[in-house]
Amino acid sequence: MKSPKLSLLLLVALTLACHKQSSYQAIGTPYTPNYSLENNKNDIDAFRKQDASQMPAPGGIVLTGSSSFRLWKNAGEDLAPLPIINRGFGGSTTPEVIHYIDQTVLKYKPNVVVTYCENDMFVDKTKTPEQTRDSYVEFTRLVREQLPNVQMYYVSMKPSPSRWARRAEVIKANQLIKDFTKKDKNHGYIDVWPVMLKDGRPDASIYLKDSLHMNAEGYRRWTKVIKPVLLKGYKP
Numbered sequence: 001m002k003s004p005k006l007s008l009l010l011l012v013a014l015t016l017a018c019h020k021q022s023s024y025q026a027i028g029t030p031y032t033p034n035y036s037l038e039n040n041k042n043d044i045d046a047f048r049k050q051d052a053s054q055m056p057a058p059g060g061i062v063l064t065g066s067s068s069f070r071l072w073k074n075a076g077e078d079l080a081p082l083p084i085i086n087r088g089f090g091g092s093t094t095p096e097v098i099h100y101i102d103q104t105v106l107k108y109k110p111n112v113v114v115t116y117c118e119n120d121m122f123v124d125k126t127k128t129p130e131q132t133r134d135s136y137v138e139f140t141r142l143v144r145e146q147l148p149n150v151q152m153y154y155v156s157m158k159p160s161p162s163r164w165a166r167r168a169e170v171i172k173a174n175q176l177i178k179d180f181t182k183k184d185k186n187h188g189y190i191d192v193w194p195v196m197l198k199d200g201r202p203d204a205s206i207y208l209k210d211s212l213h214m215n216a217e218g219y220r221r222w223t224k225v226i227k228p229v230l231l232k233g234y235k236p
Helices: 004-022 039-054 095-097 129-146 161-181 217-234
Strands: 063-066 084-088 114-115 151-155 188-190
Touching: 004 217, 114 129, 114 217, 129 151, 129 161, 151 161, 151 217, 161 188, 188 217
Parallel strands: 063 084, 063 114, 114 151, 151 188
Antiparallel strands: none
């Protein structure tokens, strides 16, 4: 007969195992992209050439995701002295980031992974907020399989003027992802939404003519929000 103490330990272990398994469960219906996951292969090839010339040291901070990171050309300088490895590419979606996870995240053996990706709900075959959250959850699962102790951050989808009509969906997706990150002590949520508003609407002065991508002032505001979080969370 098992002792009460042993039975209690087994119960706790089972509870923790179940919790760990359920934390990656989907809450939306399954989603299959109707677009090629290799649309941005040229960007990936460019990263490969950069690495062949000078491979970043392990233990850095990888920025991964879509064009808002890709176009942050001064991220290394803005976030210095942090060791930034900017691997944002194309106008990518989370399924594309997952597709290239080995080449753009895992190979660098980072201590921190920061993700920004807002296009999932704005492709031809649009996603629901739940499906958008589920894609990020799957990305997290894959990262954790290889880098179980890595510090992760999700940067909230921004209030883009060109997408303002669907802000309720973006806000919901942000909240769902924020709720997911709260379940992991090594996972943070960085909210850039407030600093990009003026009188309750997107501040047009920080966007380019396409009303989607940011100018230098937009990135200055991002730096003001993101850098203190990374300085606190980065452990060499």
